[in-house]
Amino acid sequence: MAQAQKITPRAKDYSEWYNDVIMQAELADYSPVRGCMVIRPHGYRIWELMQRALDDMFRATGHQNAYFPLFIPMSFLAKEAEHVEGFAKEVALVTHTRLKATGKTGAQAVAVDPESALEEPLVVRPTSETIIYAMFAKWIQSYRDLPLLMNQWCNIVRWELRTRLFLRTTEFLWQEGHTAHATEAEAEAEARQMLAVYRQFQEEWMAMPVITGRKTDSEKFAGALRTYALEALMQDRKALQAGTSHNLGQNFARAFNVQYQTAAGGLEYVWNTSWGVTTRMIGGLVMTHSDDNGLVAPPKLAPVQVVIVPIWKSEEEKGQVLGVGGKVKDELAKAGIRVELDARDSLKPGAKYFEWEAKGVPVRLEIGPRDIAAGQVMTARRGGGKAPATLDSLTASIPGVLNEIQAALLQAAKDRTEAHSIRGATKAQFLEFMKGGGGFAYGGFCGSASCEAEIKQETAATVRVLPDPEFRSPEPPRTCMWCDKPSIAEAVWAQAY
Numbered sequence: 001m002a003q004a005q006k007i008t009p010r011a012k013d014y015s016e017w018y019n020d021v022i023m024q025a026e027l028a029d030y031s032p033v034r035g036c037m038v039i040r041p042h043g044y045r046i047w048e049l050m051q052r053a054l055d056d057m058f059r060a061t062g063h064q065n066a067y068f069p070l071f072i073p074m075s076f077l078a079k080e081a082e083h084v085e086g087f088a089k090e091v092a093l094v095t096h097t098r099l100k101a102t103g104k105t106g107a108q109a110v111a112v113d114p115e116s117a118l119e120e121p122l123v124v125r126p127t128s129e130t131i132i133y134a135m136f137a138k139w140i141q142s143y144r145d146l147p148l149l150m151n152q153w154c155n156i157v158r159w160e161l162r163t164r165l166f167l168r169t170t171e172f173l174w175q176e177g178h179t180a181h182a183t184e185a186e187a188e189a190e191a192r193q194m195l196a197v198y199r200q201f202q203e204e205w206m207a208m209p210v211i212t213g214r215k216t217d218s219e220k221f222a223g224a225l226r227t228y229a230l231e232a233l234m235q236d237r238k239a240l241q242a243g244t245s246h247n248l249g250q251n252f253a254r255a256f257n258v259q260y261q262t263a264a265g266g267l268e269y270v271w272n273t274s275w276g277v278t279t280r281m282i283g284g285l286v287m288t289h290s291d292d293n294g295l296v297a298p299p300k301l302a303p304v305q306v307v308i309v310p311i312w313k314s315e316e317e318k319g320q321v322l323g324v325g326g327k328v329k330d331e332l333a334k335a336g337i338r339v340e341l342d343a344r345d346s347l348k349p350g351a352k353y354f355e356w357e358a359k360g361v362p363v364r365l366e367i368g369p370r371d372i373a374a375g376q377v378m379t380a381r382r383g384g385g386k387a388p389a390t391l392d393s394l395t396a397s398i399p400g401v402l403n404e405i406q407a408a409l410l411q412a413a414k415d416r417t418e419a420h421s422i423r424g425a426t427k428a429q430f431l432e433f434m435k436g437g438g439g440f441a442y443g444g445f446c447g448s449a450s451c452e453a454e455i456k457q458e459t460a461a462t463v464r465v466l467p468d469p470e471f472r473s474p475e476p477p478r479t480c481m482w483c484d485k486p487s488i489a490e491a492v493w494a495q496a497y
């Protein structure tokens with residue numbers, strides 16, 4: 001039982017619980033650099049599985065991967081006025097290229113060599129629009145070069161004062177898609193398409209239901225015409241922005257002179273989009289499904305989908321259960337299942353159960369001498385439920401069990417999100433809702449930045465999205481939930497990460 005008690009219960013301290021789940025599952029750890037984290041193998045495997053699935057989806061929609069430099073000339077950031085304002089406060093700068101030995105000892109043994117100052121400082125990319133569109137200007141000449149559809153997997157740096165593992169760190173991993181199109185309609189279709197790709201991934205792979213929609217002007221990406229986002233509700237009823245897709249209009253094309261010759265011979269600026277999801281999704285996965293015993297990983301993204309725990313007392317039994325366990329492992333692995341056999345001598349079965357539970361393994365197979373005699377194993381699901389299964393039917397039955405678990409996790413997350421959503425709220429109901437723990441509040445919105453600011457001031461809630469049609473309430477709201485002026489759109493408010 002000792003292992004389980006290392007995790008603070010959610011009801012006691014949600015934020016401590018979140019950190020404990022990550023540390024116990026060995027997903028990540030704090031690094032010697034403040035604000036930066038180390039992603040450990042179990043966490044990095046989740047990211048690799050996410051990458052693989054998303055990369056296939058990007059490829060299927062016509063995108064190619066490329067790689068652009070980590071450093072961006074400082075002057076590039078100044079070229080797009082809104083963009084520079086949005087990112088200026090959180091960039092890391094490289095100003096020198098050398099250290100020199102001082103002849104002293106300890107921390108003073110090296111110093112910055114003043115002779116090595118760069119003529120123009122380099123920004124460590126906070127996002128890559130500027131350097132990518134500078135290259136697009138070289139590569140795009142004619143309408144025949146369009147659309148140009150690219151993606152890069154990389155790290156970025158945005159200086160953060162307050163950090164949370166996976167959710168907010170100074171350096172993080174992401175992908176950033178960047179595209180150029182001949183018309184506004186094509187760019188808009190691309191931005192919407194990638195939002196749909198993200199939604200499909202987050203629901204089908206992460207089992208994390210999301211609301212999609214448009215950001216208000218105060219929440220949109222610096223330099224974008226329109227920003228679309230996916231928002232998921234976590235177990236503490238706070239929203240997590242799980243991805244964004246931007247129609248950048250011609251802002252960057254003008255700033256970087258990305259022009260193309262039309263079929264008729266004229267010269268036009270291209271229309272750009274950019275879209276990204278990050279390692280923050282791992283934080284979303286943790287907070288959507290996990291419980292007081294640790295990580296709950298949806299089977300499609302679980303680094304280990306099945307763990308086999310052999311149970312023995314004598315050496316003779318050990319040989320027998322390890323033999324059968326090894327065979328089951330090989331068969332499941334051959335069927336494409338990520339499986340481990342925990343043959344460690346040093347731990348009792350119960351301690352192994354706790355460890356693998358904390359690591360979020362969806363299915364555990366317990367194999368003891370009596371099970372083998374009966375031609376069966378005991379299957380235990382991470383979310384609860386034990387049942388015997390015949391040994392020779394495992395490769396046939398386990399994929400179905402994993403699918404059931406995947407579907408049940410999505411349904412449970414949907415039910416929880418629905419239970420913590422209110423629609424058509426009045427101002428009084430909204431205030432009570434936000435005070436009582438919050439969630440997604442749907443209501444009319446007049447569109448004014450002052451209403452947004454007042455609501456944020458009083459409740460800490462922001463407009464997460466102006467939801468897409470399928471998420472909207474059957475009756476469109478007539479008036480602003482806050483000020484009673486005519487509503488221009490339904491909005492979804494929540495307190496957010």
Ligand SMILES: [Zn+2]
Pocket residue numbers: 445446447448451480481482483484485
């Ligand atoms: Zn209003």
